[in-house]
Amino acid sequence: MITLTHKFRLYPNKQQNEKLLWTLNKCRETYNFLLSELQRQKVIDRSQIQGIIPDLKICEPELKQVYSKTLQYECYQLFSNLKALSQLKKHNRKIGRLRFKGTNWFKTFTYNQSGFKLINGGKRCQLLHLSKIGDIKIRCHRNINGKIKQITVKRESSGKWFALIIEEKKEKIRKNHFKQIVGIDLGLENFIYDSEKNKIKNPRHLNEHTNKLIKLQRKLSKKQKKSKNRIKARVKVAKQYEKIINNRNDFLHKLSRFYANNYDVIVLENLQVINLARGKYLSKSIYDASWSRFRQFLTYKAESAGKLLLFVDPKGTTKRCSQCGNNVKKEIWHRTHKCSYCNLKIERDYNSALEIKKLGLQQIGQGLSKFKPVEIALTGNSLSSSHQFEKQEALLE
Numbered sequence: 001m002i003t004l005t006h007k008f009r010l011y012p013n014k015q016q017n018e019k020l021l022w023t024l025n026k027c028r029e030t031y032n033f034l035l036s037e038l039q040r041q042k043v044i045d046r047s048q049i050q051g052i053i054p055d056l057k058i059c060e061p062e063l064k065q066v067y068s069k070t071l072q073y074e075c076y077q078l079f080s081n082l083k084a085l086s087q088l089k090k091h092n093r094k095i096g097r098l099r100f101k102g103t104n105w106f107k108t109f110t111y112n113q114s115g116f117k118l119i120n121g122g123k124r125c126q127l128l129h130l131s132k133i134g135d136i137k138i139r140c141h142r143n144i145n146g147k148i149k150q151i152t153v154k155r156e157s158s159g160k161w162f163a164l165i166i167e168e169k170k171e172k173i174r175k176n177h178f179k180q181i182v183g184i185d186l187g188l189e190n191f192i193y194d195s196e197k198n199k200i201k202n203p204r205h206l207n208e209h210t211n212k213l214i215k216l217q218r219k220l221s222k223k224q225k226k227s228k229n230r231i232k233a234r235v236k237v238a239k240q241y242e243k244i245i246n247n248r249n250d251f252l253h254k255l256s257r258f259y260a261n262n263y264d265v266i267v268l269e270n271l272q273v274i275n276l277a278r279g280k281y282l283s284k285s286i287y288d289a290s291w292s293r294f295r296q297f298l299t300y301k302a303e304s305a306g307k308l309l310l311f312v313d314p315k316g317t318t319k320r321c322s323q324c325g326n327n328v329k330k331e332i333w334h335r336t337h338k339c340s341y342c343n344l345k346i347e348r349d350y351n352s353a354l355e356i357k358k359l360g361l362q363q364i365g366q367g368l369s370k371f372k373p374v375e376i377a378l379t380g381n382s383l384s385s386s387h388q389f390e391k392q393e394a395l396l397e
Contacts, residue, residue, distance in 0.1 A: 002169045002304065006144065010153070010161035011125065011137040017161075019133050024155060026066050028106035030056065031074045035098055038078065050075045067131040073110045110152045118148060118165070128163055138163055145169065157238035174306045178364065181265035183357025185317070185349050186291050188282065189335075192255065193349035195357040200255065205248045206288040213240055252294045260301035267360030268295060269314035312359040322354035 012020055033056065034049055041048075053071050057063045063071065078098070085095050099105075115131035118140070128138040130153070146169035154162045183195040191202040216237045223230035259266055273292050277283040302309040319327045324342040337344065337351040344351075 002146075002171050002173070003149075004146075004167045004169065006140075006142055006165045006167060008141070008163050008165065009139045010128065010163050011139070012161060016134055016136055020153065020155070020161060023066055023070070023133065024106060024109055024153075025103070026063060027070060027074055027109040028101050028103070030063070030071050031078060031106070032100045034075055034078050035100060038082075038098075044082075046075070046079055049078070065132055067111065067115045069112050069115055070109055073112050076112075077110075104157075107156070108152050108154045110150060112150050116148070116151045118144065136161075156242060158235055158242050159238075160242075173304065178264045178308060180263045181267065181357060181360060182259065182263045183267045183353045183355070183360055184259070185352040185356060186269065186271065186289070186294070187349055188285050188289060190349055191289060193347070193353050195350075195353040197350060199349070202289060203247075203251055204285070204288060205244050205251070206284070209240060209244050213237070216240055248288075248290055249293070252290060252297050256294060256297040256301050259298060260305050260307055263307065265308045265310065265360065265364065266298065266302060267310045267312060267356050267363075268298070269317060269356060270311035271314055308364070310360045310363055312356055312363060317352045317355045317359070318348070320355055322351050322358060 030053070034052065037052055038044065038049055050072065053075065081098055085098065088095050111130060117129040118138070119127040119129060119135070120140075121127065124139070125137045126140050127135045128151070129135050130151075144165065144167050146167040148165055149168050150166040152164040152166075154164060156162065185193045187193065188202055190199045193199045216233070220230065220233040220237055223233050271291060273286060277286045299309055316327070319330060321328055321337070321339040321342065321344060323344045324339060326339065326341045328337060328339050330337070330348065335348050337346050337348045339345070
């Protein structure tokens with residue numbers, strides 16, 4: 001059984017947009033009311049909290065215009081957030097209390113198991129029927145052949161609406177034989193440098209749009225608060241951030257798809273990005289690189305393709321020589337690995353990628369490669385980042 005989530009754009013008309021906003025606000029109010037009742041309880045009782053919803057409909061008849069399971073899901077969401085906080089506390093993380101949701105903090109409501117229907121009319125835009133709202137135009141760029149289990153309607157800061165459709169398929173994942181293995185070193189100068197000597201330059205999406213963001217945010221700061229011009233300026237800033245996110249996700253999707261399609265075993269470092277980003281100099285660049293999101297994309301793509309994804313300890317992969325195993329001291333600005341013990345001289349990131357691959361081979365118990373790093377360097381692919389992207393796009397078509 002495979003579960004997939006698809007994100008499709010919704011195109012509501014003016015009346016449907018107002019109805020969606022109204023439903024979103026009522027779900028927010030219900031969530032806040034349930035949270036206030038939860039805080040009053042000395043002993044947490046979920047069934048008692050969920051039993052408040054029918055009584056709440058009697059006090060506020062307007063809630064009857066919202067689909068019943070959508071309101072019930074807010075109770076599930078509340079206790080799901082509570083469980084997430086308890087898990088963080090178990091890992092010795094500093095946590096606070098659940099907060100009441102303001103107008104701009106609440107972005108989704110959910111139809112679970114029923115109350116929806118996807119109508120395919122054979123046109124460019126299909127129709128998504130949502131109970132108590134109506135038929136909304138939806139652009140489905142993929143066919144949904146399995147059973148739809150749940151639909152979450154989401155409103156972005158730019159004002160766009162999306163439907164997150166959870167599909168369940170009855171398919172078996174085929175496990176492939178482990179023939180091709182690759183070690184990947186993630187960095188800031190080169191986003192990826194792998195053990196096959198393929199390297200991709202870091203696109204630095206945020207830096208590319210910094211000047212435009214500065215201008216838009218400067219205009220936003222000059223607008224009068226709670227005015228219509230300020231709302232328009234805020235939407236422009238949100239659209240610019242949305243563009244950056246879309247460009248970054250497109251880059252990460254193509255890159256993760258390339259590795260999931262072409263390698264049977266993929267080895268990555270188990271990086272703790274939060275700890276790395278605590279410094280005041282590189283935190284912005286690290287978050288812009290989105291290593292965690294790349295790892296997330298690669299994880300589910302490799303799993304669905306029947307490939308193996310391994311994570312190794314990153315400690316020492318930069319200093320340790322991939323040929324002789326001795327530690328070579330390097331500063332962050334040293335970009336070449338020069339080993340005084342075995343005279344190996346290769347690029348710093350390439351040495352790390354080979355070391356990561358070696359640790360991955362040790363983890364799966366297949367021993368080390370019969371080739372030496374110098375021999376691998378001679379036979380490796382030395383394509384530039386631009387040629388490498390052309391190769392990726394050709395493979396993806």
